Amino acid sequence: MVTSIYKDLALAPAGEQKIAWVKSHMPLLRALETRFIKEKPFAGKRIALSIHLEAKTAYLAQVLVSGGAKVSVTGSNPMSTKDDVVAALVKCGINTFAIHGASTEEYQQFVKETLACEPHIVIDDGGDLVHELHSVYPEYAHHVIGACEETTTGVLRAIAREKNNELNFPVISINGAQSKHLFDNRYGTGQSTFDGIMRTTNLVIAGKKVVVAGYGWCGKGCAMRAKGLGAEVIITEIDPIKGLEAKMDGFGVMTMEEAALVGDIFVTATGCCDVLTAVHFNLMKEGAIICNTGHFEDEINLKDLQTINVGTFEARENIDAYRLENGRTLYLLGRGALVNIACADGHPAEIMDMSFALQALGAEYLIKHTLDRKLYAVSDEIDREVARLKLQDMGISLETLSDKQYQYLNAFELK
Incomplete structure (x- = not known):
């Protein structure tokens, strides 16, 4: 069994430096990492992850591992893969399958190797993993509890499957969360x-x-x-x-x-x-x-x-x-x-901190709840908690309703 596919392990120090930098600017994920280390919500669970493979994604993978998960990783687009970051993930023991600029055939192999872990949870960006589990590698889907989808494209693909009654497991639309699309997008x-x-x-x-x-x-x-x-x-x-x-x-x-x-x-x-x-x-x-x-x-x-x-x-x-x-x-x-990551480093770390906190919490939600085979929104509780924690980290406080204000707002009745 192949454990990882990468370009050059000697690139790992540069990748580790990049991961350390984004970690220092992602307080929500750091807080989740601290909690996950104590609680191990993903103990015994396998997670297949496919998101643009650069430093912020690598840190998300490490946070999931801290929660007890066995994580297999690939990139959602070969042009956005950073080879030094891949090397850093491999060096820290995470099964990773990605090379910058890989051919279509190589990319398909990476997806297959990532899914060969027979995941319980899928974290996707664009819907390729979910698609392959339905259409190409259904033999790897027996243990899937559910998936979390990062972007509009992947959500649209899930909606199409749900309409045709072809969605074989629940999918949470991370992209639909206000703390995601209003800020990340x-x-x-x-x-x-x-x-x-x-x-x-x-x-x-x-x-x-x-x-x-x-x-x-x-x-x-x-x-x-x-x-x-x-x-x-x-x-x-x-x-x-x-x-x-x-x-x-x-x-x-x-x-x-x-x-x-x-x-x-x-x-x-x-x-x-x-x-x-x-x-x-x-x-x-x-x-x-x-x-x-x-x-x-x-x-x-x-x-x-x-x-x-x-x-x-x-x-x-x-x-x-x-x-x-x-x-x-x-x-x-x-x-x-994608020009923002094929030609640069993708979204700012502080922005992806919110999106990836939603991904981690979405995965935890799938573990704790039994859901039907359909597309779900992120719960309002999780959405608002991520925004609240972000404001807290920025040193910003919000107004709160007084008892009188609360009663005033809730006193109206439809006639």
């Missing part, structure tokens, strides 16, 4: 997306036209940060409510065909496919920069880009230049993978 994605763009291009954002596809929480975060950096922001949307909201928030709203003519930087954040296609590439100006911050590379139709391409070269590390038939050159960041 908005502030995390917004900051880390432009961190990735600026690190990779070394170009100014101010004065440029930034086109953000999608005005969900991730798109809102990207638009907010682009505006703050001095960009002129254009939103593309399919939802009239979100389109109207974007307009009222002060952004330009237009179709992608209209935006393609004027945009300098394009950021896809929809969770859908074919957001950018040959139709749009052929309209883009010379030197336009294209990147994706949605879960899958499908948002940018890379096959279309290759079809109309007459020559490709590496313009800079993590920037592929495509010369088109029309003579213009477009620049693709991070091969179309």
Whole structure:
């Protein structure tokens, strides 16, 4: 039986340094680690974990181990895997299967090896582990109690299975928690997306036209940060409510065909496919920069880009230049993978502290409760407790209702 697959164990010291840094900025997970060491809520349980494999994810894995779990880990996208962090996890005894830039075939092998532990709990980002347990490796699913899903894409996949009565175990939508999507999706994605763009291009954002596809929480975060950096922001949307909201928030709203003519930087954040296609590439100006911050590379139709391409070269590390038939050159960041982590370090540690605290508490909830085979929201109690603890760590106190105020608010009756 394979215990781990990794690039180079000699990279472990650099990975350990990264994990130590994020740990010092993740007080909620540190508090859970302290409690888990005492209570061992996951004693005797196996957890399969697939989240973008960098330092913050590694610390989550270590926290789960502190609670008594045997954890097997892979990354949810090969382009976001950090080889030094993988080496650090292997060195501390956690079964880890991931290599940066792995092929599709290698990635499938990593998923298989991760699931071969026959998990009791699945912690997923994008739904690949849950999908494989249903469709490819059902023999590894006999002991599954339930799963926790990190992101919009994975939740949508779970919803589809539930509608078709094909969901074989309960799934908790971590993404649905207010302490997750209001902060991780908005502030995390917004900051880390432009961190990735600026690190990779070394170009100014101010004065440029930034086109953000999608005005969900991730798109809102990207638009907010682009505006703050001095960009002129254009939103593309399919939802009239979100389109109207974007307009009222002060952004330009237009179709992608209209935006393609004027945009300098394009950021896809929809969770859908074919957001950018040959139709749009052929309209883009010379030197336009294209990147994706949605879960899958499908948002940018890379096959279309290759079809109309007459020559490709590496313009800079993590920037592929495509010369088109029309003579213009477009620049693709991070091969179309999530720019915030393929080209940077992902969301800030303080933000992921909340999301990963929800993941750990969600896993504990699955252990303590017997649930039906459907999608569940994070309990309001857990959601608010995570926010309360975060405020407490920031030294912030909230108002409390007096007895009179409580009675006042609860005195109204429907007539």
